[in-house]
Amino acid sequence: MQHAMIQLQDICRTFVVGDQEVRAMDHVSLTVRQGEYLSIMGPSGSGKSTLLNIMGLLDTPDSGTYLLEGKDVTRLQDKELASIRNRKIGFIFQFFHLIPRLTARQNIELPLLLAGVGKSERQKRSSSLLERFGLATRSHHRPEELSGGQRQRVAIARAVVTRPAVLLADEPTGNLDRESGNEIVELMEELNRDGLTLVVVTHDQNIGTRARRTIEVVDGRISLDKVVP
Amino acid sequence: MLLAMSIGVAAVVLLTGIGNGARGYIVNEFSSLGTNLIIVIPGRAETASGTLSTLAGRTPRDLTLDDAKALTRNSRVTRVAPLNIGEMSAARGRRERQVPVLGSTASFLKIHHLQMSRGTFLPEGDATLARPVCVIGNKISRELFADQSPLGEQIRLAGYRCRVIGVLEGQGRSLGMDTDELVVVPVAFAQMLLNTESLFRILVEVQHSEAIDKVKTFIGDTIRQRHYGEKDVTIITQDSVLATFDTIFQVMTVTVAGIASISLAVAGILIMNVMLMSVSQRTAEIxxxxxxxxxxxxxMLLIVSEALLLSAFGGCLGLALGLAGARIASWLYPALDATPPFWAIGAALGTALLTGLIFSLMPARRAAGLDPILALSRR
Incomplete structure (x- = not known):
């Protein structure tokens, strides 16, 4: 049995929309083990993105405890949170969120730049990822010159360039055609086989069911937690 | 935004340049009057002109040629030139015009750094001798003698005949006197022409500037002795006059700084808006x-450094503009050396950067406070 990577205990998160309170997380407890492949499914507005944001330390719960690799990260200062996001967590988004002015390589190196990694080390790491993800010939292209699948591969390279422990993907295939989407999923699964903990939020049943473990979120609660043996 | 920033910087650079040039011009003007000079003026307050002082009556307390002579009795005094000024008609044949007439001695040439174009200046020797000779300015020479040589010719000054012995080199205006339009005569002759025994003022040239204070005391003591125990003269040194001008230019510089700070404040607010806009445009990226x-x-560092870059760019643009403007000003008025001082350039650029820094802090804080989830949920 692998040790726990993410431990959420009794997490609550409430948003105020207009004059209504929306309970996006309602006493959620969840443990994700190191190297696990978890998909989070559920209808729109069910709170699955909130769950991912909390896991990614982009959002802080109103109550409950979050242990990342056994360390309590629930009440940390901005600077520490930023540092953990940088080193431990990789993000992939539906809309890629690449910076249009930067080339593929510069986009990949961005987290290293923020972490203050030296130029030669940055180049070494980005080169090896460009090579591995089949982007070697595209390294000097800007996002607008790349296809959707290529953009998402750049985004994945950016997410893993700091060698994080967890990869969090929010609808990574939502903006791609089926073929590119499959490529992206295979790429993420390959990274997962190498030991990276993978959490994917998706609508797509096909992708959702490929994960070894699937949870379903409805109205801020985990309604289903299914592990494929 | 860049424009406002550059205008601010350009204004500082250009105006301080011109101010500096004007100051240099005036300092230069004073040194053309003669360095290490002390001016002795009769009375506690300055009289408006030579004619007025003569009208004021010949009291025993007026400065006289003997006073001037007494002032030479000090080893630190190199030259003394008594001065009388009046305006009268100068005529030759039917040509006649009003001219300023200056009565002095041979020392005046050296003290005032004048150059002779032709002939000789006033002869050395006894100042009390009213020799009917004169030295005339270039323009007077042209007007009275056309292309002829005036040397040795006679002209009439207020009806008195007098022989031209020299022509002054044209040096343009200097402290309100145009040497081109001047007639210089021996001081005693001028006193006769003006019907006075008093002097308009006495110029005293001192060996070196360190001796000025001692000579000032000497002059005061000498005059007091000769004037029955009353020091009824005003003693002016160039230093004191220059100090007055310095004060004027300081006030001017402060004014310029005020104007510049307004335009820099405007630039700062513009920078703030540009940065706020850029922050909201790049919400997703941030x-x-x-x-x-x-x-x-x-x-925050990212936003602030971008603002600094912008203001540095604007500042450099303004610096280029200001320097170009100063160059043009120097070219239009060659007498004015409108080179802005280094401190002004530094201060202008520094203020530009400081403005950029201060006014980018607010947008930077806003950017830093952005909620990443909200920022990323937007497309």
Missing amino acids: GLCKALGAARGQI
Whole structure:
């Protein structure tokens, strides 16, 4: 049995929309083990993105405890949170969120730049990822010159360039055609086989069911937690 | 925004340049009057002109030629030139015009750094001798003698005949006197022409500037002795006059700084708006950087350094504009050396950068405070 990577205990998160309170997380407890492949499914507005944001330390719960690799990260200062996001967590988004002015390589190196990694080390790491993800010939292209699948591969390279422990993907295939989407999923699964903990939020049943473990979120609660043996 | 910034910087650079040039011009003007000079003026307050002082009556307390002579009795005094000024008609044949007439001695040439174009200046020797000779300015020479040589010719000054012995080199205006339009005669002759025994003022040239204070005391003591125990003269040194001008230019510089600070404040507000706009345009990017692990400080640094870059660019543009303007001003008025001082350039650029810094802090804080989830949820 692998040790726990993410431990959420009794997490609550409430948003105020207009004059209504929306309970996006309602006493959620969840443990994700190191190297696990978890998909989070559920209808729109069910709170699955909130769950991912909390896991990614982009959002802080109103109550409950979050242990990342056994360390309590629930009440940390901005600077520490930023540092953990940088080193431990990789993000992939539906809309890629690449910076249009930067080339593929510069986009990949961005987290290293923020972490203050030296130029030669940055180049070494980005080169090896460009090579591995089949982007070697595209390294000097800007996002607008790349296809959707290529953009998402750049985004994945950016997410893993700091060698994080967890990869969090929010609808990574939502903006791609089926073929590119499959490529992206295979790429993420390959990274997962190498030991990276993978959490994917998706609508797509096909992708959702490929994960070894699937949870379903409805109205801020985990309604289903299914592990494929 | 860049424009406002550059106008601010350009204004400072250009105006201080011109101010500096004007100051240099005036300092230069004074040194053309003669360095290490002390001016002795009769009375506690200055009289408006030579004619007025003569009208005021010949009291025993007026400065006289003997006073001037007494002032030479000090080893630190190199030259003394008594001075009388009046205006009268100068005529030759039927040509006649009003001219300023200056009565002095041979020392005046050296003290005032004048150059002779032709002939000789006033003869050395006894100042009390009213020799009917004169030295005339270039323009007077042309007007009275056309292309002929005036040397040795006679002209009439207020009806008195007098022989031209020299022509002054044209040096343009100097402290309200145009040497081109001047007639210089021996001081005693001028006193006769003006019907006075008093002097308009006495110029005393001192060996070196360190001796000025001692000579001032000497002059005061000498005059007091000769004037029945009353020091009824005003003693002016160039230093004191220059100090007055310095004060004027300081006030001017402060004014310029005020104007510049207004335009820099405008530039600052514009910078703030530009940066706010750029922050809201790049909300997604900033959110992304936060998700990728940028701390608040890093985001702020990013925004502030961008603003600094913008203001540095604007500042340099303004500097170029200002220097070009100063160059043009120097070219239009060659007498004015409108080179802005280094401190002004530094201060202008420094203020531009400071403005950029201060006014980008607010947008930077806003950017740093962005919620990454909201920022990223936008497309």
